[in-house]
Amino acid sequence: METTVVGDCLFLIGMGDCNSFDCSGGRDYGDVSESYESEEESATFMDLTDELLHVVFSFLDNSDLCRAAMVCRQWRAASAHEDLWRCLNFENRDVSVEQFEDMCRRFPKAIEVNMYGVPATPLLIKAASSLRNLKTLTLGGEKLGETFFHPLAKFKLLKSLIVNDATLGNGRQEILINHDSLRILEVTKCRVTRIGIRCPQLHTLSLKQSDVAWAVLNCPLLRLLDISSCNMLSNTSIRSAVTSCLLLESLDMSNCSNVVEETLREIAITCRNLCVLDASYCPDISLSSVRQLPKLTVLKVHGCERITSASMAAISHSSMLEVLELGNCSFLTSVSLDLPRLRSIRLADCRKLSDLNLQCTMLSSIMVSHSQSIRRINIASNSLEKLALQGQENLTTLALRCQCLQLVDLTGCVSLANSICEVLSDGGGCPMLKSLILDNCETLTALQFRSTSLVSLSLIGCRSVTALELNCPSLQQVNLDGCDNLQRASFCPVGLRSINVGILPKLNVLTIEAPLMVMLEMKGCGVLAEASINCPLLTCLDASFCSQLKGDCLSSTAASCPLIESLLLGSCPSAGPSGLYFLRSLLHLTMLDLSYSFFMNLQPVFESCLLLKVLKLQACKNPLYSSLEPLYKEDALPALRELDLSYGTPFQSTIEDLLACCTHLTHVSLNGCLNMHDINWGSSGSQLSTLPGVYDSSALSSQENMHHPLDQPNHLLQTLNCVGCPNLSKVFIPPAASFFHLSSLNLSLSAKLKDVDIACFNLCFLNLSNCRSLEILKLQCPRLTSLLLQSCNIGETAVEAAIKHCSKLETLDVRYCPKICSVSVRRLRTACPSLKRIFSSMPRFLC
Numbered sequence: 042m043e044t045t046v047v048g049d050c051l052f053l054i055g056m057g058d059c060n061s062f063d064c065s066g067g068r069d070y071g072d073v074s075e076s077y078e079s080e081e082e083s084a085t086f087m088d089l090t091d092e093l094l095h096v097v098f099s100f101l102d103n104s105d106l107c108r109a110a111m112v113c114r115q116w117r118a119a120s121a122h123e124d125l126w127r128c129l130n131f132e133n134r135d136v137s138v139e140q141f142e143d144m145c146r147r148f149p150k151a152i153e154v155n156m157y158g159v160p161a162t163p164l165l166i167k168a169a170s171s172l173r174n175l176k177t178l179t180l181g182g183e184k185l186g187e188t189f190f191h192p193l194a195k196f197k198l199l200k201s202l203i204v205n206d207a208t209l210g211n212g213r214q215e216i217l218i219n220h221d222s223l224r225i226l227e228v229t230k231c232r233v234t235r236i237g238i239r240c241p242q243l244h245t246l247s248l249k250q251s252d253v254a255w256a257v258l259n260c261p262l263l264r265l266l267d268i269s270s271c272n273m274l275s276n277t278s279i280r281s282a283v284t285s286c287l288l289l290e291s292l293d294m295s296n297c298s299n300v301v302e303e304t305l306r307e308i309a310i311t312c313r314n315l316c317v318l319d320a321s322y323c324p325d326i327s328l329s330s331v332r333q334l335p336k337l338t339v340l341k342v343h344g345c346e347r348i349t350s351a352s353m354a355a356i357s358h359s360s361m362l363e364v365l366e367l368g369n370c371s372f373l374t375s376v377s378l379d380l381p382r383l384r385s386i387r388l389a390d391c392r393k394l395s396d397l398n399l400q401c402t403m404l405s406s407i408m409v410s411h412s413q414s415i416r417r418i419n420i421a422s423n424s425l426e427k428l429a430l431q432g433q434e435n436l437t438t439l440a441l442r443c444q445c446l447q448l449v450d451l452t453g454c455v456s457l458a459n460s461i462c463e464v465l466s467d468g469g470g471c472p473m474l475k476s477l478i479l480d481n482c483e484t485l486t487a488l489q490f491r492s493t494s495l496v497s498l499s500l501i502g503c504r505s506v507t508a509l510e511l512n513c514p515s516l517q518q519v520n521l522d523g524c525d526n527l528q529r530a531s532f533c534p535v536g537l538r539s540i541n542v543g544i545l546p547k548l549n550v551l552t553i554e555a556p557l558m559v560m561l562e563m564k565g566c567g568v569l570a571e572a573s574i575n576c577p578l579l580t581c582l583d584a585s586f587c588s589q590l591k592g593d594c595l596s597s598t599a600a601s602c603p604l605i606e607s608l609l610l611g612s613c614p615s616a617g618p619s620g621l622y623f624l625r626s627l628l629h630l631t632m633l634d635l636s637y638s639f640f641m642n643l644q645p646v647f648e649s650c651l652l653l654k655v656l657k658l659q660a661c662k663n664p665l666y667s668s669l670e671p672l673y674k675e676d677a678l679p680a681l682r683e684l685d686l687s688y689g690t691p692f693q694s695t696i697e698d699l700l701a702c703c704t705h706l707t708h709v710s711l712n713g714c715l716n717m718h719d720i721n722w723g724s725s726g727s728q729l730s731t732l733p734g735v736y737d738s739s740a741l742s743s744q745e746n747m748h749h750p751l752d753q754p755n756h757l758l759q760t761l762n763c764v765g766c767p768n769l770s771k772v773f774i775p776p777a778a779s780f781f782h783l784s785s786l787n788l789s790l791s792a793k794l795k796d797v798d799i800a801c802f803n804l805c806f807l808n809l810s811n812c813r814s815l816e817i818l819k820l821q822c823p824r825l826t827s828l829l830l831q832s833c834n835i836g837e838t839a840v841e842a843a844i845k846h847c848s849k850l851e852t853l854d855v856r857y858c859p860k861i862c863s864v865s866v867r868r869l870r871t872a873c874p875s876l877k878r879i880f881s882s883m884p885r886f887l888c
Contacts, residue, residue, distance in 0.1 A: 343368035837865035
């Protein structure tokens with residue numbers, strides 16, 4: 042049901058002979074009332090008083106009232122109360138004169154009627170004589186005769202008349218609108234040659250976009266006149282009409298191309314109360330007469346080619362001016378204004394404008410767009426908080442005296458000089474500046490900011506900057522993306538809590554003094570040779586791939602940042618004669634990464650880093666691995682939980698001793714280790730075989746023991762990664778090895794691995810993908826849920842036998858296994874009923 046459902050309501054409220062009129066297409070409701078009565082007999086409704094219903098229904102529109110009327114007889118009666126139908130909306134409805142008369146008679150208190158698009162509107166106007174309280178009338182969408190407006194005099198209380206998109210008379214006759222109480226008159230998009238308006242109380246008149254050639258106004262109290270886009274109005278008619286309104290305060294004559302400067306001068310002399318003037322796209326005016334409008338507060342001028350710098354001199358006499366809009370003024374070269382009340386200025390498409398000088402203490406909004414010739418801007422204001430001058434490619438000089446300015450956006454101002462730093466630093470006129478954006482200002486080379494208020498700085502895409510010095514103790518955010526040529530950077534002091542300078546490939550000198558910084562990333566600063574870091578609260582330092590970083594730098598950093606917990610020195614060369622002794626200052630270190638480095642002695646780590654939990658030694662030289670003996674012989678680093686020896690050359694015996702004696706390790710990575718030939722934790726020669734066990738093989742496979750609590754295990758190892766070990770051939774983990782916490786084992790890409798025999802009670806994940814030599818697979822892992830055998834040559838019989846003892850296996854991956862066919866997949870499902878997912882390279886319908 043639409044919002045203008047007057048026809049439906051005629052029936053629902055019991056309006057007599059309405060013939061069940063339906064605005065939506067004439068639907069007959071039939072014996073709806075009878076169905077309501079039968080519903081009332083069988084249902085219980087909330088008993089609300091008529092007064093309460095009246096209050097609730099007063100918040101409903103027409104369509105909601107019609108819906109409410111269909112609930113019960115009480116609601117139907119309440120929804121028909123005349124106080125609820127003050128607005129009758131017949132817009133675009135096919136309403137007969139009889140129906141309209143009936144509605145007017147039933148709702149005589151209606152104060153608003155919308156008859157736009159209703160046929161036979163003149164006849165309906167005569168039928169509306171009973172609407173003595175009518176205040177607002179909307180018409181249009183058809184032809185209205187020359188005598189149409191005469192009956193309107195009967196509506197003594199009419200205040201607002203809106204006529205839209207109509208032909209008045211035959212289009213050539215003079216139409217007279219005469220009403221003693223009318224306050225608002227809108228005749229928009231109408232076709233009429235001559236119009237006369239005699240309304241002594243009228244204060245708002247709009248003839249917008251109407252094809253009218255002559256207008257005679259007798260409206261002594263008119264305050265607002267809109268004749269915009271009335272292209273047929275002659276200059277003489279405009280002068281006569283406007284100058285007859287001595288009290289006029291707002292005039293919109295935009296797109297009236299016939300207006301000349303002399304007419305504007307007479308308007309200025311006559312209409313001394315004019316406050317708002319829109320003279321956009323009046324090409325023959327120059328605004329030289331504006332100086333005679335002492336009360337002007339809003340001036341909008343777009344597309345006036347005769348406006349020049351001399352026009353600005355005239356505007357400067359408008360001391361009350363608050364809003365100024367200038368657009369597409371092709372010959373305007375400079376704007377210089379000293380207006381004490383100016384709050385907003387807009388300059389758009391002024392293509393020759395080169396100088397902007399605004400000495401306006403109340404100025405709070407500036408918008409400059411598509412004015413590419415601006416070279417100099419001078420602004421003084423005590424109210425401006427945000428200044429955005431994006432894309433001013435020729436801007437070279439910027440002077441600011443703005444005590445409240447907090448944000449400056451100069452994105453794309455590619456001609457700015459380094460002197461902009463003085464303007465935006467302390468003493469430069471912006472004492473409260475918090476956010477500065479200089480993105481893509483590619484002519485800046487050396488920046489030096491000293492600001493106690495600056496919080497955020499963005500230099501994205503400033504590719505020519507080679508030196509940066511920030512003395513900004515409140516600075517919390519800095520963005521240096523794209524500053525590829527930055528070589529020297531100083532942050533002393535700053536309020537940053539974190540920073541990433543690793544994105545600066547040419548940075549070679551770095552100085553940081555940040556009392557609040559907790560994280561510093563220098564990863565990738567390959568040419569960084571000098572670094573002075575004074576961050577007493579720093580907890581994380583990533584200096585990976587800083588190949589030029591020297592030992593004295595690390596020593597001084599450790600001394601000034603004693604709270605470091607995470608230190609990454611991957612791919613750093615030797616730290617000098619002192620080696621790793623700088624770690625003695627880092628008593629809180631919990632994570633240390635020395636991967637791809639050349640440190641020869643780990644003794645300082647064992648002596649100083651008693652809280653170390655993670656140690657990464659990927660691809661280090663063999664002498665470093667030889668110094669691991671304190672780990673498994675002297676119980677060094679008792680808090681260590683993760684050890685990574687991937688891609689290194691530790692001996693088989695070293696690996697075995699580490700796994701046997703370092704029972705506190707939870708994560709061990711041995712990926713790509715060349716010297717590891719087997720994982721045999723059950724042989725007589727292994728230290729693991731001497732450790733006491735808890736389960737035998739039969740106990741592991743027993744469902745009865747699966748849920749019983751385990752004794753305290755000897756090893757805490759949870760994850761073991763041996764990916765890509767080229768010489769690994771056998772893996773044997775019996776229950777006696779006591780690895781009861783082992784839950785994840787990754788042996789993928791071990792090309793020579795043939796024999797896997799594992800009995801682990803808590804193992805959940807086993808990856809043997811791409812172990813192409815795998816022939817023997819024995820599993821006693823009652824909690825195994827995922828088994829990956831992708832691209833293995835193992836036979837279906839071995840797989841079937843292995844998974845029989847894995848009662849909780851859910852995922853099995855046998856893709857690209859040449860010895861496993863579709864029949865094998867069915868057998869595997871039978872062998873292990875718990876399987877939910879089998880990934881196979883066979884067509885799904887075969888699986």
